[in-house]
Amino acid sequence: MTRILAWVALILGMLYFILPLVGMTEFSLSMRRGVYSLDAYTTILGDPRFRQTFGYSVLMAVATIIFGVLLVVPTAYWVRLRLPWIRPYIEFITLLPLVIPAIVIVFGYIRLYNTSSWLPLTGSSMGTNLLLVFGYATLALPYMYRAVDTGLRTLDVGTLTEAAQSLGAGWGTILFRVILPNVLVAVLSGAFLTFAIVIGEFTMAALLDRPAFGPFMQILGANRAYEPAALAVIAFAITWACMGLIQLVTRLQKHTRAGA
Amino acid sequence: MVGRPRSPHVTDTSLPPSPRRNVLAPILRMVGVVPFLVFALLFLIGPTLYIVLGAFQRTGGGWTLENIVALNTPSVRNAYWVSIKISFISALLGCLIGFAMSAGAVLGGLPKWVRSPLLTFSGVASNFAGVPLAFAFLATIGPAGLITMWLRQDLGINLRAYGFNLLSTPGLIITYLFFQIPLMILIITPALDGLRREWREAAMVLGATGWQYWRMVALPILFPSLLGCLALLFANAFGAVATAIALTGSSLNIAPILLYAQIRGDVLGNPHLGYALATGMIAITAVANTVYIVLRARSERWLR
Amino acid sequence: MAYLDIAHLEKSFGANRVVKDFSLPIDKGEFVSLLGPSGCGKTTVLRMVAGFETPSAGAIRIEGKDIVPLRPNQRNIGMVFQAYALFPNLTVAQNVGFGLRIAGVAGKEAQTRVGEMLDIIGLPLAEYGARYPFQLSGGQQQRVALARALAPRPRVLLLDEPLSALDAKVRVRLRGEIRDIQRRLGITTIFVTHDQEEALSISDRVVVMNAGIADQVGSPFEIYNRPATPFVASFVGTLTPFEATVIDPRVGTVMSGGLTMNLGRPLSAETGTAVPIALRPEAVQLGRASGREIILPATAREVEFMGSVIRIRAEAAGQSFLLDTFNRPDAPPPQPGEAVEISFSGRDVIVIGV
Numbered sequence: 001m002t003r004i005l006a007w008v009a010l011i012l013g014m015l016y017f018i019l020p021l022v023g024m025t026e027f028s029l030s031m032r033r034g035v036y037s038l039d040a041y042t043t044i045l046g047d048p049r050f051r052q053t054f055g056y057s058v059l060m061a062v063a064t065i066i067f068g069v070l071l072v073v074p075t076a077y078w079v080r081l082r083l084p085w086i087r088p089y090i091e092f093i094t095l096l097p098l099v100i101p102a103i104v105i106v107f108g109y110i111r112l113y114n115t116s117s118w119l120p121l122t123g124s125s126m127g128t129n130l131l132l133v134f135g136y137a138t139l140a141l142p143y144m145y146r147a148v149d150t151g152l153r154t155l156d157v158g159t160l161t162e163a164a165q166s167l168g169a170g171w172g173t174i175l176f177r178v179i180l181p182n183v184l185v186a187v188l189s190g191a192f193l194t195f196a197i198v199i200g201e202f203t204m205a206a207l208l209d210r211p212a213f214g215p216f217m218q219i220l221g222a223n224r225a226y227e228p229a230a231l232a233v234i235a236f237a238i239t240w241a242c243m244g245l246i247q248l249v250t251r252l253q254k255h256t257r258a259g260a
Numbered sequence: 261m262v263g264r265p266r267s268p269h270v271t272d273t274s275l276p277p278s279p280r281r282n283v284l285a286p287i288l289r290m291v292g293v294v295p296f297l298v299f300a301l302l303f304l305i306g307p308t309l310y311i312v313l314g315a316f317q318r319t320g321g322g323w324t325l326e327n328i329v330a331l332n333t334p335s336v337r338n339a340y341w342v343s344i345k346i347s348f349i350s351a352l353l354g355c356l357i358g359f360a361m362s363a364g365a366v367l368g369g370l371p372k373w374v375r376s377p378l379l380t381f382s383g384v385a386s387n388f389a390g391v392p393l394a395f396a397f398l399a400t401i402g403p404a405g406l407i408t409m410w411l412r413q414d415l416g417i418n419l420r421a422y423g424f425n426l427l428s429t430p431g432l433i434i435t436y437l438f439f440q441i442p443l444m445i446l447i448i449t450p451a452l453d454g455l456r457r458e459w460r461e462a463a464m465v466l467g468a469t470g471w472q473y474w475r476m477v478a479l480p481i482l483f484p485s486l487l488g489c490l491a492l493l494f495a496n497a498f499g500a501v502a503t504a505i506a507l508t509g510s511s512l513n514i515a516p517i518l519l520y521a522q523i524r525g526d527v528l529g530n531p532h533l534g535y536a537l538a539t540g541m542i543a544i545t546a547v548a549n550t551v552y553i554v555l556r557a558r559s560e561r562w563l564r
Numbered sequence: 565m566a567y568l569d570i571a572h573l574e575k576s577f578g579a580n581r582v583v584k585d586f587s588l589p590i591d592k593g594e595f596v597s598l599l600g601p602s603g604c605g606k607t608t609v610l611r612m613v614a615g616f617e618t619p620s621a622g623a624i625r626i627e628g629k630d631i632v633p634l635r636p637n638q639r640n641i642g643m644v645f646q647a648y649a650l651f652p653n654l655t656v657a658q659n660v661g662f663g664l665r666i667a668g669v670a671g672k673e674a675q676t677r678v679g680e681m682l683d684i685i686g687l688p689l690a691e692y693g694a695r696y697p698f699q700l701s702g703g704q705q706q707r708v709a710l711a712r713a714l715a716p717r718p719r720v721l722l723l724d725e726p727l728s729a730l731d732a733k734v735r736v737r738l739r740g741e742i743r744d745i746q747r748r749l750g751i752t753t754i755f756v757t758h759d760q761e762e763a764l765s766i767s768d769r770v771v772v773m774n775a776g777i778a779d780q781v782g783s784p785f786e787i788y789n790r791p792a793t794p795f796v797a798s799f800v801g802t803l804t805p806f807e808a809t810v811i812d813p814r815v816g817t818v819m820s821g822g823l824t825m826n827l828g829r830p831l832s833a834e835t836g837t838a839v840p841i842a843l844r845p846e847a848v849q850l851g852r853a854s855g856r857e858i859i860l861p862a863t864a865r866e867v868e869f870m871g872s873v874i875r876i877r878a879e880a881a882g883q884s885f886l887l888d889t890f891n892r893p894d895a896p897p898p899q900p901g902e903a904v905e906i907s908f909s910g911r912d913v914i915v916i917g918v
């Protein structure tokens with residue numbers, strides 16, 4: 001009885017999830033009348049705007065990841081080591097982006113950092129790019145911080161630090177040669193997740209008027225029929241790859257840990 | 261690994277040798293989190309506060325509730341109401357369906373191998389939101405989508421004639437479920453794992469049927485988690501802008517789309533009304549998330 | 565006829581035979597322990613009695629009626645788990661009243677019964693009734709679990725290593741209380757443990773299990789003093805094993821090394837056959853004593869001070885002997901290497917399997 005119910009739930013659920021994937025794939029292959037073809041993909045990949053916006057978003061994602069790691073790892077480490085009492089407050093701050101919709105945060109940016117303000121970041125394109133990276137870093141903050149903090153929890157940060165200090169290591173060495181390698185898997189997981197979030201992000205990029213992949217997809221969606229479906233397939237593949245990489249690094253770690 | 265071993269007394273230099281350093285130590289220690297706090301202040305808390313405070317200010321300066329009151333127009337009210345409705349229904353359905361699928365995989369009924377692919381897929385699908393998700397649904401049940409065409413041409417069923425339209429409230433709900441259900445699966449599975457086999461067996465041996473066990477033990481234990489998930493899914497849907505815009509353009513009057521239009525072109529004719537609109541959104545998601553946090557703390561206390 | 569009768573029980577998980585031809589008749593009100601190393605199938609036996617596992621073969625009868633076809637919630641059996649398994653969302657009183665609520669016992673009657681049960685386990689309703697499990701210590705939680713199992717007046721009580729998760733002091737106190745309550749209520753009980761001291765100290769009968777087989781069933785005294793198999797002998801208590809050859813089975817003379825011993829009882833083995841024999845450390849005396857007719861010069865090798873008891877390993881007649889002697893404040897134990905005398909009686913020699 002329960003078994004049948006469980007199977008029914010699972011199969012209906014799978015249908016719901018698979019049909020849109022089938023739908024978008026089918027649609028993306030149907031550009032030429034009557035036969036399946038890769039025309040939609042050729043058009044997309046040949047479009048210089050695709051290459052520009054995609055490249056731009058990849059760049060933004062990488063910048064966000066680097067900035068996020070440099071911000072989160074030392075903070076999480078220091079909090080674990082010296083300021084345990086402050087942890088709940090820091091954690092609360094990192095969870096705020098789940099409460100405050102991205103559109104509100106970027107709204108604040110536009111008003112707070114416009115050309116007539118004290119820090120006119122939106123005045124130049126470099127400044128706006130920087131602002132977008134910071135915005136993306138806030139979006140990634142809940143995931144990044146949690147991943148790294150969980151990674152640190154399994155380490156004995158205090159003992160590790162003392163051991164490194166007794167061997168004469170300075171703070172830089174401790175952070176980059178002792179702590180970072182030990183939370184590498186957590187950092188990588190956070191990084192891939194950040195990549196998946198940032199690559200197709202729409203709201204912030206569109207409102208800051210950046211030539212990113214998300215707004216490009218939206219514009220294309222408003223004007224074309226088949227290419228958007230091809231874009232959806234590509235975006236899905238990227239998301240899948242990011243999640244796959246997370247699983248891969250986690251599994252690799254388990255193996256090395258078990259082997260050690 | 262790092263340098264030559266030295267005698268252990270080297271660590272002593274890290275201890276405060278004089279009372280003066282003792283006084284300074286707590287302040288110095290704070291330096292380690294300053295970059296983070298500055299970042300949070302400048303790019304997370306500051307901008308949000310600016311908006312929230314702006315909602316309570318006049319254009320010329322001075323405090324007021326005018327902006328909040330001015331939101332009370334049929335159009336804005338309707339936008340909030342539709343947003344809340346979509347978010348709530350998609351959250352509720354997401355919770356129920358996600359729970360059913362997770363329970364099937366965790367509590368038996370389904371073979372063990374189902375679990376891992378289910379969780380992996382949920383990780384992917386919960387992150388497959390925004391513009392491409394809208395495209396996927398347009399290609400499937402949009403006006404010229406795969407299923408729409410199949411139903412019309414092969415079965416003679418015209419979805420449109422039945423009043424179905426993807427670019428509508430139900431259409432948005434169906435689309436949102438694509439990330440709501442997986443998110444539910446991801447957060448409820450650990451809670452279901454936390455249900456210990458002995459609880460079920462203890463209940464059984466005391467005479468309870470499976471249903472009695474669920475009603476008297478399992479559901480009450482899960483209740484905070486379930487309600488918390490509902491709140492989280494609600495907030496998740498409420499702030500979703502990209503999917504809605506890509507799916508409906510700006511034809512659907514919901515709070516995030518209205519705010520988007522306001523930011524781009526001041527459609528409300530008063531920037532402070534935009535602040536008020538945004539503040540309203542924060543207030544609603546904040547309530548939902550407070551519910552989530554409080555309830556999660558409660559269930560964790562039980563399950564320690 | 566036995567009240568609870570387990571007959572020729574078998575259980576296989578796939579190709580793995582976990583319980584093999586396990587038979588155990590238990591009288592009403594009896595306290596029986598299943599003792600054995602981890603993985604020997606104790607829990608599996610218990611879970612078959614409770615109804616969580618279906619036997620591959622065999623019968624389980626209560627008052628002559630086979631309960632194997634019944635589901636766990638139809639058996640009216642009480643069970644206490646190793647990890648407490650209290651319902652975390654219910655108070656102590658609600659936990660104890662759970663079975664009554666299911667059975668439809670309500671109102672004053674239920675409340676009185678819950679109050680009684682909580683009194684029995686020493687956690688009065690007024691003070692503890694409204695607490696949640698997470699507000700109790702491990703020992704208190706396990707008491708509540710016991711009260712919860714007993715409240716619906718089950719026909720049989722099953723306890724699966726109920727004390728393993730507790731610390732040593734609480735463990736010893738609680739096992740006494742469990743035995744007390746069991747006697748008071750006269751409830752037929754199966755107690756599973758891997759701790760021999762626990763099993764020997766509180767049971768009417770002990771079943772020593774080894775790889776799914778009941779090696780020996782008997783009173784704690786029999787199990788300890790007349791182990792039926794080498795496994796039981798080695799698992800229960802400490803002993804010094806010897807190989808001996810039967811000289812005269814009618815009067816019970818055997819020879820081990822150069823040593824001839826008279827066991828004072830006839831043996832069922834032929835002259836010239838080898839029999840395994842053993843001595844408990846407490847059967848060997850440091851120095852001479854009346855009634856210990858075998859006296860040997862020996863050398864102390866290891867001296868282990870354990871508090872009230874001192875354990876010494878001594879060598880004599882080419883053999884190694886373990887012996888226990890009580891601590892005496894006025895007489896320090898011998899030093900390793902010191903020459904001593906040891907004595908024991910042939911009647912105290914254990915012949916394994918007889």
Ligand SMILES: Nc1ncnc2c1ncn2[C@@H]1O[C@H](COP(=O)(O)OP(=O)(O)O)[C@@H](O)[C@H]1O
Pocket residue numbers: 577580582600601602603604605606607608609
């Ligand atoms: N559900 C099961 N499936 C497969 N093997 C099991 C199962 N339950 C127990 N076993 C195996 O049966 C053996 C006995 O287990 P158990 O009865 O739990 O031992 P004990 O309680 O004496 O430690 C163990 O080897 C265990 O691995």
Ligand SMILES: [Mg+2]
Pocket residue numbers: 603606607725
């Ligand atoms: Mg066991």
